[in-house]
Amino acid sequence: MPQALTPKEVHDRLVEKFGEEVLEFQENPFNPASKVQPERFLEICTWLATDPDLYFDSLMCVSGADYGAKLKLGVVYNIFSMRHRHTYCLKVELPRDNPHVPSIANLWRVGDWLERETFDMYGIVFDGHPDHRRILCPDDWEGWPLRKDYVVQEYYHGVKVPYSFGEGDRDGTVKIKKGLEE
Amino acid sequence: MSDSKPYVPLEGIQYGNNVFITTADKLFSWSRLSSIFPLTFGLACCAIEMMATGAPRYDLDRFGAGAFRATPRQADVMIVAGTVTLKMASRLKRLYEQMPDPKYVISMGSCATCGGPYWEHGYHVLKGVDLVVPVDVYVPGCPPRPEALIEGILKLREKMHGERFLADKLAKRPVAAEPIGALALNPAGGKA
Numbered sequence: 021m022p023q024a025l026t027p028k029e030v031h032d033r034l035v036e037k038f039g040e041e042v043l044e045f046q047e048n049p050f051n052p053a054s055k056v057q058p059e060r061f062l063e064i065c066t067w068l069a070t071d072p073d074l075y076f077d078s079l080m081c082v083s084g085a086d087y088g089a090k091l092k093l094g095v096v097y098n099i100f101s102m103r104h105r106h107t108y109c110l111k112v113e114l115p116r117d118n119p120h121v122p123s124i125a126n127l128w129r130v131g132d133w134l135e136r137e138t139f140d141m142y143g144i145v146f147d148g149h150p151d152h153r154r155i156l157c158p159d160d161w162e163g164w165p166l167r168k169d170y171v172v173q174e175y176y177h178g179v180k181v182p183y184s185f186g187e188g189d190r191d192g193t194v195k196i197k198k199g200l201e202e
Numbered sequence: 203m204s205d206s207k208p209y210v211p212l213e214g215i216q217y218g219n220n221v222f223i224t225t226a227d228k229l230f231s232w233s234r235l236s237s238i239f240p241l242t243f244g245l246a247c248c249a250i251e252m253m254a255t256g257a258p259r260y261d262l263d264r265f266g267a268g269a270f271r272a273t274p275r276q277a278d279v280m281i282v283a284g285t286v287t288l289k290m291a292s293r294l295k296r297l298y299e300q301m302p303d304p305k306y307v308i309s310m311g312s313c314a315t316c317g318g319p320y321w322e323h324g325y326h327v328l329k330g331v332d333l334v335v336p337v338d339v340y341v342p343g344c345p346p347r348p349e350a351l352i353e354g355i356l357k358l359r360e361k362m363h364g365e366r367f368l369a370d371k372l373a374k375r376p377v378a379a380e381p382i383g384a385l386a387l388n389p390a391g392g393k394a
Contacts, residue, residue, distance in 0.1 A: 157326065158289045165325055172325040176288045183321045183329040 024106040027052035030074060038064055046111070053096070053109035061112060062122040062148075068099065068108070069127055075103045079128035082135055084142035089169045093119050093142055099128075114144060123149040141166035210235060210363055227366040234278070234304070235362040238267040238355065241277035241301065243294075245284025248311040248345040252283040255348040267355050274300040279358065280335075281351070285313040285320065286328040298335045304367070308354050309337045312344045319344070 025033075031045045031054050041064065043055040056064055068076045076099040085094035097110040112121055123146035125131040135146045136155040143164035146152060153159065162173045172181055212232040214224030244252055255262050262268040271277045274297045286294060298307065309331050312318035317329035331337060338361060341354035 170325075177292065179288065179291060179328065179333055181288065181325065181329075183317055 024101075024104050025074070026106075027108055030054075030106070030108050033071075033074065034064070034068075037067060051098075051109050053111050055111045055113065058112045058114060058121045061110075062124060062127070064110070065097075065099075065124050065127055068110075073104075074101065076101045076108060078102055079124070079130050079134070080107070082131055082138055084138040084144060084166065086142065086166065086168045087113075090116075092116060093144060093167075095121055095138060095144060097124070119144045120147055121145075122147050123152075125149050140164075143167065210359060225369075227368045230367065231362055231365045234365075235359040236266045237269075238265070238306075238358070238362075239269050239271050239276055239278045240267060240308075241274055241280045241297065242270045242272050243280055243282055243297070245282070245286060245290065246311075246313060248283035248313070251345045251348055252281060252310065252351060255351045260348040260352065262352065262355070265352070265355055265359065274298070275302065277301050278304070279306040279308060279338075279355075281308045281310055282314040282331045283310040283345075285318065285324075286331050286334075287326050288328055289326070291328045291331075291334050294331065295334050304365070306338045306358055306362075307331070307335050308339045308341060308351075308358060310341045310343075310351060310354070311346055312342065315340050315342065 028045065028047075031042070031052075034042045034054055034056075038056075038060065041057045041060050043057065046053045046055065068074050078100040080098040080100050081096075083096045083098075085096055087094060092113045093116055094114065095112045097112075098107065099110070100107045114121060119142075121144060123131070123135055125135055125146070126148065132149070132151065133155060135149055136151070136153065138144055139146060139149075139152065140154040140156050141164060154161065157165065158176075161176075163170055165172075174181060210232065212224060213228050214222050216222050244250075254260060256268050256270060267279075274280075278301075280294075280298060280301065282294065298305070309315045313320065313327070314331045317324060317327050320327035321329060328334065339354045339358050341350050343350050346354075
């Protein structure tokens with residue numbers, strides 16, 4: 021009978037297998053996670069999905085994260101094993117300019133739209149994605165809306181985007197606040 | 203419901219049982235306002251109230267406005283019910299342009315009128331549908347109750363009641379120096 025592993029056990033096996041690629045274990049009681057390097061990320065995920073003791077056959081969620089206006093971006097993957105009934109979480113941190121991470125859309129098919137959404141909101145590029153484009157915003161939208169230093173564009177196809185007041189206060193446009201300063 | 207009339211009679215003069223005299227304009231606007239076909243345009247929670255308005259409890263069909271059309275080519279009024287995103291705005295404008303004249307727009311709820319709760323941080327929301335298409339009636343509320351939407355439709359009927367398209371068209375036409383039928387109508391013959 022296969023047995024569910026604790027997050028710490030999963031982390032130890034990851035370190036045993038990949039060594040330097042796995043950075044640290046975050047003992048958050050709600051979402052224990054391993055921080056890993058992005059370079060061999062697809063390899064790590066493939067091993068997690070296929071190893072008989074781990075067998076994470078289901079991707080539950082892909083989320084983007086912005087850790088602050090001058091800090092890094094991140095992607096958080098929540099995975100689950102239907103066979104062993106255990107969950108785990110992987111985190112990747114990426115540089116703010118030109119963030120790249122290997123796509124896992126071909127490994128877990130559900131990752132397709134989840135990665136597209138992360139790209140749409142944070143501008144994180146998933147290398148090897150089968151259909152890499154925006155999913156919610158229009159294709160010609162400028163900027164990455166959920167980044168903390170996002171400033172909304174003034175016009176979209178000739179339509180003013182920020183709210184402008186009525187008569188007498190036409191110039192008083194409301195600017196979307198700039199990102200948190202650290 | 204304030205002073206709006208749910209039933210608008212056709213104005214004219216009746217002779218006996220079979221003869222009724224009115225102007226073409228009055229007949230057209232009366233028949234137009236008695237049968238308003240809305241375009242199915244539910245975008246958010248306002249659509250739920252719009253559906254309730256069309257359902258038996260509020261029964262929009264009492265005013266002849268319950269036949270929601272699934273194509274703009276058969277619709278008279280576009281009830282913009284809900285949040286219009288900038289991505290949707292170009293589609294909304296295209297649907298409006300596909301509607302046959304005369305056409306009307308009801309902006310239902312805060313979102314369609316000014317962006318609603320998304321006015322400040324909704325980077326993706328159009329801040330008022332009147333930035334894209336001309337609006338005839340604004341219905342306030344978040345979402346407006348069915349009574350409010352009915353009031354909006356009655357206001358629109360009032361507006362349609364006063365329209366005189368033929369008279370306006372004739373007034374714009376250049377007037378001939380001498381009316382064409384003048385000779386025939388003059389019993390004395392020749393120029394008067």
